[in-house]
Amino acid sequence: MTQASYPRTAQTTPTRHSDRVTYDRTAVHSVLDEAVLCHVGYVLDGRPVVLPQLHARVGEQLYxxxxSGARAMRAAADGGLAVCVTVTLIDGLVLARSAFNHSINYRSVVVHGIAAEVSNEAEKQAALAALVDAVVPGRSAAVRGPSRKELAATTVLRLALESVSIKTRTGPPGDDESDLDLPYWAGVLPLTQAPGPPAPAPGLAPSISTPDHVTAWTRPTTPSS
Amino acid sequence: MTQASYPRTAQTTPTRHSDRVTYDRTAVHSVLDEAVLCHVGYVLDGRPVVLPQLHARVGEQLYxxxxSGARAMRAAADGGLAVCVTVTLIDGLVLARSAFNHSINYRSVVVHGIAAEVSNEAEKQAALAALVDAVVPGRSAAVRGPSRKELAATTVLRLALESVSIKTRTGPPGDDESDLDLPYWAGVLPLTQAPGPPAPAPGLAPSISTPDHVTAWTRPTTPSS
Known part of the structure; x- marks a missing residue:
């Protein structure tokens, strides 16, 4: 049976603000699913590298x-690559009466592990479809799928969700008691990622109307208090 | 005289999509200034760690x-910490006729360098004010500034903007010529980070009205084509 929480590991044990860190599986999944992209960190020649990447979660795997020519992909294909994948959603700006208590309402998932190349063809194709659907749900069924050549040009990596934590801040500013009577406005300015009007590609046949998966695009969200 | 571009370094030379990478100083500054947060990567016990952080640019320094108790801060204070700071703005979802040509319109700045502790008290205070103003312009003048104790509890790091690049994708999908007649919708769904209505803190005196720096909050933006 799948546990409700990920196990706490050495790498996911916080040194501070431990009250903000949990290992709740459902909360982790919802952040991974809502975010358009992640930041992937790895070590190259002893130095840190962080790059934005699309990701897709399928069950307890992150793809x-x-x-195939990219440095990180070659390193991962060559025996696996130690990565830290971090996904952050910004929910609001937290404006306190003091500079010190300013903060951000956010949800941030950190995954540690070894990213390995997916060599099984069926898994690779399913992962690539999931990567398209992770950005626009329903999209992969309404496009031309990858050719042999395109599949060869693409490396897919799999990272098991095993060493995982989520850090969350919600709610109003936490001002010091002695600051509450200061004459400064305090509160939260919520932020969301909002779509604008879709822009059809130049030359698109006028008979092709904008599909529902575009006009109704929204991120899968969970209530945040 | 300041050059218009950052010098290309070994770490900022791309291995692919080099047409999307530039070193333009103005473009780099605008992305750093527009983004609410960055992702900081460093190496801990030989493994990568990536954490979201607020940042502020002052001239050619990133703060x-x-x-002061956090692992990364202690490491940086102890002789400097090799970091990769990556800042990514999502401008739109690029929906092509083929799965393969799906993409994201984005602007992503990558900074490599050694983050060092700011020990000069005046620079530290200026950096902390800049960190508040980076999130909400004008805010630092409308709050209680940091106390001695709060200053001691906070470590500020400085990272010079020297090894810096920016990767950008803009415009419509780049479909293959042979895909142009496929009956699939293609185009761009623009995305922006939009503020909702400000939520005053519980107990805020009703006489304190929402200030302009909150109601008029917007990110400094540059035109993206």
């Missing part, structure tokens, strides 16, 4: 992809 | 801050 990443990239050009 | 980060954190609890």
């Amino acid at each position: 990443l992809h990239g050009s | 980060l801050h954190g609890s």
Whole structure:
């Protein structure tokens, strides 16, 4: 049976603000699913590298992809790549009466592990479809699928969700008691990622109307208090 | 004289999509200034760690801050910490006729360097004010400034903007010529980070009205084509 929480590991044990860190599986999944992209960190020649990447979660696996020629993809294909994948959603700006208590309402998932190349063809194709659907749900069924050549040009990586934590801040500013009577406005300015009007590609046949998966695009969200 | 571009370094030379990478100083500054947060990567015990952080640019310096007790802050204070700071703005979802040509319109700045603790008290205070103003312009003048104790509890790091690049994708999908007649919708769904209505803190005196720096909050933006 799948546990409700990920196990706490050495790498996911916080040194501070431990009250903000949990290992709740449902909360982790919802952040991974809502975010358009992640930041992937790895070590190259002893130095840190952080790059934005699309990701898709399928059950307890996280998939990443990239050009087969990219440095990180080659390193992962060559025996696995130690990565830290971090996904952050900004929910609001927290404006306190003191500079010190300013903060951000956010949800941030951190995944540690070894990213390995997906060599099984069926899994690779399913992961690539999931990567398209992770950005626009329902999209992969309404496009031309990848050719042999395109599949060869793409490396897909799999990272098991095992060493995972989520850090969350919600709610109003936490001002010091002695600051509450200061004459400064305090509160939260909520932020969301909002779509604008879709822009059809130049030359698109006028007979092709904008599909529901575009006009109704929204991120899967969970209530945040 | 300041050059219009950052010098290309070994760490900022791309291995692919080099047409999307530039070193333009103005473009870099605008992304750093527009983004609410960055992702900081560093190496801990040989493994990558990536954490979201607030940042502020002052001229050619990038400032980060954190609890003086945090692992990364202690490491940086102890002789400097090799970091990769990545800042990514999502401008739109690029929906092509083929799965393969799906993409994201984005602007992403990558900064490599050594983050060092700011020990000069005046620079530290200026950096902390800049960190508040980076999130909400004008805010630092309308709050209680940091106390001695709060200053001691906070470590500020400085990272020089020297090894810096920016990767950008803009415009419509780049479909293959042979896909143009497929009966699939293609185009761009623009995305922006939009503020909702400000939520005053519980107990805020009704006589304190929402200030302009909150109601008029917007990110400094540059035109993206």
